[in-house]
Structures are given as C-alpha cells and as structure tokens.
Amino acid sequence: xxxxTQSPGTLSLSPGxxxxxxxxxxxTVSSSYLAWYQxxxxxxxxxxxxxxxxxxxxxxxxxxxxxxxxDFTLTIxxxxxxxxxxxxxxxxxxxxxxxxxxxxxxxx
Amino acid sequence: xxxxxxxxxxxxxxxxxxxVSCKASGYTFITYGISWMRQAPGQGLEWMGWISAYNGNxxxxxxxxxxxxxxxxxxxxxxxxxxxxxxxxxxAVYYCARAPWTSIVGATFDYWGQGTLVTVSS
Numbered sequence: 499x500x501x502x503t504q505s506p507g508t509l510s511l512s513p514g515x516x517x518x519x520x521x522x523x524x525x526t527v528s529s530s531y532l533a534w535y536q537x538x539x540x541x542x543x544x545x546x547x548x549x550x551x552x553x554x555x556x557x558x559x560x561x562x563x564x565x566x567x568x569d570f571t572l573t574i575x576x577x578x579x580x581x582x583x584x585x586x587x588x589x590x591x592x593x594x595x596x597x598x599x600x601x602x603x604x605x606x
Numbered sequence: 607x608x609x610x611x612x613x614x615x616x617x618x619x620x621x622x623x624x625x626v627s628c629k630a631s632g633y634t635f636i637t638y639g640i641s642w643m644r645q646a647p648g649q650g651l652e653w654m655g656w657i658s659a660y661n662g663n664x665x666x667x668x669x670x671x672x673x674x675x676x677x678x679x680x681x682x683x684x685x686x687x688x689x690x691x692x693x694x695x696x697x698a699v700y701y702c703a704r705a706p707w708t709s710i711v712g713a714t715f716d717y718w719g720q721g722t723l724v725t726v727s728s
Contacts, residue, residue, distance in 0.1 A: 533714045535651075542701055542718035543651065554716060586651055590713050594667050595641075595653040 500525050500589050502598035510606040517574040519601045521587035526567050528591030534563055534572045535586045537600075543586060547572060577603070608632040610640075610702050610719035617725045623690040626722045628702035635683035636660050641705040641715060642676060642687045644698040654700075656710035657685065665710045692726045699723050 501524040511517055521532065530550040535543035545554040547563035550570055560575040574581055582605050587598040613627040628640060642654040655666035657676040666674055675688045685702055700722045703715035 529712075531712060535715075542703075542721055543715070544718075545714055545716050548714040554714075588651075588714075591711065593665055593710055595710060595713070597643075597651040597653065599650045 499594055500527065500592060500596050502587050502589060502596055504585075504587060504598035504601045506601060507599070508602045508604060510604050511577055512606045513577050513579055515577050517572075517577055517581070517603055519572040519574075519585055519603075521565075521570040521572070521598050523568040523570070523589060527570075527589045530566050531589060531591030532563075532565070532570045533588045533590060534561075535588065536581075536583045537586065538583045546585075574603075608704065608717045610704065610717055612700075612702060612719040612722045615723040615725070617727065618692050619728055620693055620726055622692050622726075623688060624692060624724050625686055625688045626700050626702075626724070628685040628687070628719050630683045630685070630704070633704075635678075636680055637707060639705040639707045639710070639713075640676070640678065640685040641703050641710060641713060643701045643703065643715075645701070645721075646695070646698045649698075652698075654687070656705055656713070658707045659685070660707040689724075692724075694726050697724065697726045 503522045505520045532550045534547040537543040551563045584600045584602045609631045611629045636659045639658040641656040657664045659678045677686045702719040704717040705713040
C-alpha cells in the first residue's frame, strides 16, 4: 500500500498570499496518477488536479500541480477567501487507492 | 447534470449492519463504476472499495474484506454499500463517487454524493 504524507498539517496564510502544499509517497506513484482534492466543512471533496498537473473542469488557473515519482506539490498562486479549506492528495496508480492525511489552509 | 444522491443518516448498534444507497442520474449508469469512501469525524478520507456498474466486478479494501459488500441495481441506477458487524470506529460520513467501469486503478473522482452519516453507538 502506498502511504501518502502531506505537509504541513496546517498552513496559516493571508488572502493574496501563495500556498505551497506537499505530498510525499512511500513508493513511486505509477504514471503520475496523483490527484488533489479540496474539501470545505460539511461538503464532499472536490477534484482540483489529476495526473499530477492537469486541472479538472472549472478549476481556476491559480491552482497548479507539479511533481512526479514520490514528490508532488499543489500551489495556489494567490489565495482567495474561498480557498481556505482542507486539501487532500490521492494516488490512483495502484490498489488500494490511498489518500494523504490532509493539509488545512487557514486564514492567518 | 450528473448527480449522486445518497440515502439519509443512520444510527446503528454495534454488531448490526447498515446499507447505504447512492442513486445516480444525468449519465448512463452502466458506463461507469461507483467507488465508496468514508471519513471519520475530524479525520481524513479512506477508500473502501469499487464496483463496476457494467459487469459487477468489485475491488474492496483489504481491511474491510468479509464485512463489506457493494452492489448495483442497474434498473434504478442505484449503487449500494452494505457494512456488517459494525463497530464504534465505523462511525463516519460515507461517500459514493463516480469512477471508471473498467478498474479502480486510474480512477479519479469527479462527482461525489452528498455523504451519509452512519453513527454506531450502543
């Protein structure tokens, strides 16, 4: 099973600032099958990024993903008020699918 | 528009079973699969398994093997999750999500249900 470790656990930033979130895998993620989701309280997760760097439909271009192998990054170039949420990475290159523990982006 | 609508909240006693439904609309049900995830209070997401609506193939998380069954009813475009021998640590919000019909490998989840809270308490 591929274990995904996200860091930091919490990121305290102000609107307009840049957010950089990390996701490290215990083994190589096959075919860069790494996705990022955003979750707000009381809501289901929303797909942001798939294939490590492709934005899902309707996702603003301030969200970008990068990385390969075992190290992946989600960057939010300029935080908008609606971006404060929890973010999860997920690998889907091998079964069982696994999620990281999440990074909470909170308002400073 | 694609929608996945789940059944309502459940309260169960330890040792009981629960069956959660997920009704799909806005797409051709048998051309996709359904995956189930859960999220314990204040915790992260856990993948539980997948079923192909096309051919009924399943892939369950090993830790749930023997306690979980996923089924579909193609006549009503509904997927079901049954979890047996419930324990207090099964208390969670359970989500269904649309997945490919072929395999869970390569699957991202673009559409999710609203979630169903299952509480296990004596």
